[in-house]
Amino acid sequence: MRVQWYGQSAFRLADDHKAVFADPFHLPGPEVTARGFRFAYPAIRDVTADLLLITHEHFDHNAADAVGGSPQVIRSTAGVLDSPLGKVTAVAAEHDAAAGTERGPNTIFVLTLGGLRVCHFGDFGQTALRPEQRRAIGPVDLLLLPVGGGPTIGAAAAMQLVRQLSPRWVVPMHYRTPAIGFLEPADAFLTQFAQVHRCPTSDWDTAELPVAGPQPLAVVPAVPA
Numbered sequence: 693m694r695v696q697w698y699g700q701s702a703f704r705l706a707d708d709h710k711a712v713f714a715d716p717f718h719l720p721g722p723e724v725t726a727r728g729f730r731f732a733y734p735a736i737r738d739v740t741a742d743l744l745l746i747t748h749e750h751f752d753h754n755a756a757d758a759v760g761g762s763p764q765v766i767r768s769t770a771g772v773l774d775s776p777l778g779k780v781t782a783v784a785a786e787h788d789a790a791a792g793t794e795r796g797p798n799t800i801f802v803l804t805l806g807g808l809r810v811c812h813f814g815d816f817g818q819t820a821l822r823p824e825q826r827r828a829i830g831p832v833d834l835l836l837l838p839v840g841g842g843p844t845i846g847a848a849a850a851m852q853l854v855r856q857l858s859p860r861w862v863v864p865m866h867y868r869t870p871a872i873g874f875l876e877p878a879d880a881f882l883t884q885f886a887q888v889h890r891c892p893t894s895d896w897d898t899a900e901l902p903v904a905g906p907q908p909l910a911v912v913p914a915v916p917a
Contacts, residue, residue: 693806695834696895697913699733700752700872701814701865703836704741707806710777713741713763714801714812714836715753730873734916742776747799747814748787768799777803783828787843788817795843800829808833808898811857815844815866826856834898835859835908840867840875847880854908861901862908869915878912885910 696704701715716739720731731752740761746754748768756765764775770784781802787795798814811832821829835857838844844866845853854862862885867878882888887909889902894916901911 693898711741712743713759714745716755716758717752718755732871789819810834812836832857832859835862838866839864839881
């Protein structure tokens, strides 16, 4: 499976037949930049997908018009849903630790692509997974997980999820980079891994990753430029 990170929580994943894009972003308008937020990832252009997933309705996650190819769109919902890639499990979650009353709802998406079970956590902000959420997620090969704190979980809570889910690979997302200034870096999260693979580019293939040991391998793509 080919994976490309576009920044923040935006990923395109593809096998030889189908592609899915998760959480494309808009570049912020003056109402955001006036508040001092730096968000300077390159605009998402010239991408297509068969399926588009939107975990919640914030500008840095819900730019459906950025993705071409007339994808089926699954946004901000819950259930077990049909898609061009097969069944998608959309798990209801919250963007904060106050039952969604501060930042609203969030969706955890789980699907199978290229024989691998992928889980995208969106802007997960709960203090922990509820038992029914854990059961709905099921087994995970590739985990895309926010780690930058602020409006989502930080390093400690993210690592607790890694221990619960026991994926093969963990890709941190939604953290501070040279392109973004309002989150914490991924360092505190990554120091907890025995194996960290840093990709020279923002895209990679799971078949080319190093063999993981008994613990999950943290995969860190290069910052998109």
